[in-house]
Amino acid sequence: MYIPIILGTAREGRESEKVARFMLEKAIEFGLESEIIDVRNFRHEATDNTKTSDQARRFKEKVLKAEGLIIVSPEYNHGYPGELKMMLDMLYEEYSGKPVGICGVSSGVFGGARMIEQLVQICVFLHMVPIGEVVNFSRVQDLFDENGAIKKESYHDRARKFLGVLTGYAETLSCGKDAKS
Amino acid sequence: MYIPIILGTAREGRESEKVARFMLEKAIEFGLESEIIDVRNFRHEATDNTKTSDQARRFKEKVLKAEGLIIVSPEYNHGYPGELKMMLDMLYEEYSGKPVGICGVSSGVFGGARMIEQLVQICVFLHMVPIGEVVNFSRVQDLFDENGAIKKESYHDRARKFLGVLTGYAETLSCGKDAKS
Amino acid sequence: MYIPIILGTAREGRESEKVARFMLEKAIEFGLESEIIDVRNFRHEATDNTKTSDQARRFKEKVLKAEGLIIVSPEYNHGYPGELKMMLDMLYEEYSGKPVGICGVSSGVFGGARMIEQLVQICVFLHMVPIGEVVNFSRVQDLFDENGAIKKESYHDRARKFLGVLTGYAETLSCGKDAKS
């Protein structure tokens, strides 16, 4: 089961990259095929925003192949990063019916909770299936050691629970497709 | 397939009742078992808000039996009616995994679009599956004749499309349950 | 300067009452005239939702007199309590131009952060001026001792900062009114 991880910030020094790497490790442990889709590699220049760009085409291939998506994103001023929104806006019908799980990241105590609320609205109306189970990575700057290992043990369980719900939906929704075919 | 319709306003003179009756008619035409769950009949007194009240018990029975939910609700000041929120807050895990479709109602031109955005957040975190397909009933005061028949023909098609997506999800999600059992 | 505190939950055993009492104490220390407007005393029966009810009339008097509002409210399922929304929906133009500060309450770690996001949308479109400064009361069940005294010292400073911003806006906005008259 291929469920890639969208890393939603392009900022230099982004802590969310550590979270994405942690989630990738957990996804692979969980038996998934996964990879990080880094928003840095899917950015448009200035006015080049057609849905037929090279970036859009490469992103499309991955989304079409995916049985679900994980989004790892920080919260900027209570919303999602602009570069994440620009990337999501490149596609439309490709998302339809795919479950999506969101991991919020912040340097404060809310772990991206408000960003997740806004992102959920976007996802529903892109006809994705956002799961109610989320993981909030709070005080991310203190959460990983110098080797990128997570210091709070409880995140291992949270990640597993999150992946359990997400893959449960992925299976259910693909079972529906099999039944129809 | 039992998919009841929650009528989310208790106000006297509510126009949303006409919309709920229209959707009930369409649901039955579509082959569904349905009924209107009127928030007027599930209201708590003052501080009586336990999850074990008679109202909560009756609502719970219906939700547990349902393979999906339709919510018909007006928008009040960009949000959902308080009485609808009080009713939804009576239950929790009973909603899990059920698809929900929202019909927005307003006297203006937006057909409850902003209420739907807020309600979608509530539904996702109650672990429901809100569908991206919605129906907006705008200028509702002019939309029905004196017999309650809808005057704009296009709503018949919109309702059918909405019910198609909603029942599609209901089937898919129950297929998942069958496959697991 | 009269700035009352709306207590937005009617539930039995509500912890938010302790928060409202704490904020009342701080408001009085701050030199404000204040009181708790308890949603329990402003609730409508069933379909009695006209804007001319006795409850609406009493609430209206207080809002018209107020130079600002504080809302203390828990978060239920990522949204605001229904009874709070029903109360706010009783009035409309009376709110116009008044600053409002929101204190979120929760038993978890987010202190009502997501409820605040939804409530801010309601307040802006009721033409209030919601301030960006908020106070989040997290793990409220552990926050007060048996005498209702707050155990975390930092909340005294947070409340003062919040009241400073709120009264700053109240003064500025009334200065505007004086200038016009």
Place this chain on the structure above:
Amino acid sequence: MYIPIILGTAREGRESEKVARFMLEKAIEFGLESEIIDVRNFRHEATDNTKTSDQARRFKEKVLKAEGLIIVSPEYNHGYPGELKMMLDMLYEEYSGKPVGICGVSSGVFGGARMIEQLVQICVFLHMVPIGEVVNFSRVQDLFDENGAIKKESYHDRARKFLGVLTGYAETLSCGKDAKS
């Protein structure tokens, strides 16, 4: 009174540019000093997201000078354009206390209503004062003639009402500043 207009989309063929030009014309008629701040001219490259970039510095100068802001933005998938969010995220305390009015644009019938809801949350927590009065430009592709003149007369009145509320807040809030100094 300097109130510039932020044009929030960089897409080729953007219809919102016509709306921004219309609003600029109305603002000047209204006696304001104004100009269009085009997001195309304030875009960051890849990972260059520091708050000290040349773009950030130029944007900062304008915001500091402004007594209020107008944002003209389309709605993409129920949210704001990514490039607008990236631009807003360049600054922080510079926005504090400034009134902001939002004009929503869409090719459908909702005139950006849902984007406005999300943007209001961002603005409040950037400590701006978003006004409840908004202008929704629906079916924008049919709204202007080939010379860029608006075809629906009512928008002239709507724009004037919007500017009246926005400048009223700008005056009131600066009156507060004068009174303090």
